[in-house]
Amino acid sequence: MDTIPNLSYNLLAELDEPYANRELAGRLSCTRLTRGTQDFALADGISYELTLANTGEGILLTGTAHATGTTECARCLEEAAFEVTGEVVGYFILNPSQHDEELSDDEFTVVGPDGIVDLAVPVVAAVIYELPQVLLCKEDCAGLCPICGANLNEQDCGCADEPRSDHPFAVLKDLIGD
Numbered sequence: 001m002d003t004i005p006n007l008s009y010n011l012l013a014e015l016d017e018p019y020a021n022r023e024l025a026g027r028l029s030c031t032r033l034t035r036g037t038q039d040f041a042l043a044d045g046i047s048y049e050l051t052l053a054n055t056g057e058g059i060l061l062t063g064t065a066h067a068t069g070t071t072e073c074a075r076c077l078e079e080a081a082f083e084v085t086g087e088v089v090g091y092f093i094l095n096p097s098q099h100d101e102e103l104s105d106d107e108f109t110v111v112g113p114d115g116i117v118d119l120a121v122p123v124v125a126a127v128i129y130e131l132p133q134v135l136l137c138k139e140d141c142a143g144l145c146p147i148c149g150a151n152l153n154e155q156d157c158g159c160a161d162e163p164r165s166d167h168p169f170a171v172l173k174d175l176i177g178d
């Protein structure tokens, strides 16, 4: 997996301005994402549109992240195209002792005294969350022949027509008779 560039942002200026909003838009240049064993090639990085809002107690991050690219078709292993838009969310607080006790630990990020956060983390997470589990190159992809491995979208290998004595159902056929 490529290293994803940081999107460092200093929240201290935001924290000084209660109830102010800041808009951020741009593009993270990353070419590849992985989730589990699946590899996703990105066509043009991850574009994002973010809003940082000072709630008075912390900085609420909202926005969208968008990416297009290709991954392996789940059936034929050729390229399959995807396009995803994920929702970016985050909540940053400077002083954990001041935070609302109703928030659980996974609902906020504590910002260090320097006020620097890496917004690439929630942006990338939003896209990864939306990446398809199973993607097909086309809805009716014929997949690979389970016998010879040929791509059945490109050719009819003929295996399906060939009677095979070692086929599990051949035994049944003998038992049942004609």
Ligand SMILES: [Zn+2]
Residues within 6 Å of the ligand: 073, 074, 075, 076, 077, 078, 136, 137, 138, 141, 142, 143
């Ligand atoms: Zn396919």
Ligand SMILES: [Zn+2]
Residues within 6 Å of the ligand: 145, 146, 147, 148, 149, 150, 157, 158, 159, 160
């Ligand atoms: Zn075949």
